[in-house]
Amino acid sequence: MSENPPVSPPSDLRYRRVILKLSGESLAESGKRGISGAEMSTIARQIKQAHETGCQIAIVNGGGNILRGAQFSGANHAVHEATAHYMGMLATVINSLALQDALEHIGLPTRVMSALPVDRVAEKFIRRRAIRHLEKGRIVILSGxxxxxxxxxxxxAAQRALEVDADVILKATRVDGVYSDDPETNPHAVLYDQLTYQDVMSKNLRVMDATAIALCSEHRKPILVFNFKRDGNIVKAVRGETVGTWIGDPADAQTSRS
Structure with a gap:
């Protein structure tokens, strides 16, 4: 049987290939741990809307709803911190398998790829193979x-965005973007429309960790931080509509927002 040909995204699409960064907590009910079927179904439906635009979507998800490696930091824990981080990576595999089934349940083609060898449930991450899956219109879930x-x-997420030549990192959060302070505790916190990488670092804004921001800055990979809880925001984000906070090089700002 012949191999499916690559599917080219529409030429007028703002972002033709994206990395969607989901936290592990996005798969759980607010304030709870574990995996919520209702939350996954809501996210899957939004991802389907985004996929139907023709955008190529790769997903990197966290594992904090199950376990965070950092919770074992310190000399008093019986579990070595490195071991705990591996446990956290396995938690992302669990989340990826759950998300895969939620997406396939509504008819979306997917592949789970893992940086850890778990070949009974996921493919090994190989850059060229991941790109090929994206070109065929499959949603690629990158775990481990x-x-x-x-x-x-x-x-x-920053590393994979560079490897698969994604146009942007879409960081899904539970708030409307990047604020000057925690909006849940400070009603006067200011929502930023645009920021540079240097702004994020100098203001010590809690967007992504410093290594991720430095990597994006070095390679001019923009980041869009937005509220995925607002219905339709994922498809708005892949279309490049003005939603959330755009982070990038100042020279790119005018051409990166509609």
Missing amino acids: GIGSPYVTTDTA
């Missing part, structure tokens, strides 16, 4: 971080 401890899934 980068396969090494002491590296966050934010940094993994």
Whole structure:
């Protein structure tokens, strides 16, 4: 049987290939742990809307709804911190398998790829193969971080965005973008429309970890931070509509927002 040909995104699409960064907590009910079927179904439906635009979508998800490696930091824990980070990477695999089934349940073609060898449930991450899946219109779920401890899934998202030549990192959060302070505790916190990488670093804004921001800055990879809880925001983000906070090089700002 002949191989499916690549599917080219529409030429007028603002972002033709994206990395969607989901936290592990996005798969759980607010304030709870574990995986919520209702939350996954809501996210899957939004991802389907985005996929139907023709955008090529790769997803990097966290594992904090199950376990965070950092919770074992310190000399008093019986679990070594490096071991805990590997446990956290396996948590991202669990989330990826759950998300895969939620997406396929509504008819979306997917592949789960892992930086850790778990070949009974996921393909090994190979850059060219991941790009080929994207070109065929499949949603690629990238799990296992980068396969090494002491590296966050934010940094993994930045790394994978560079490897698969994504146009932008879409960081899905529960708030409307990047604020000057925590909007849940400070009603006077200011929502930023645009920021430079240097702004994020100098203001110590909690967007992504410093390694991820530095990597994006070095390679001029823009980041869009937005509220995925607002219905339709994921498809707005892939279309490049004005939603959330855009972070990038000042020279690119005028051409990166509609």
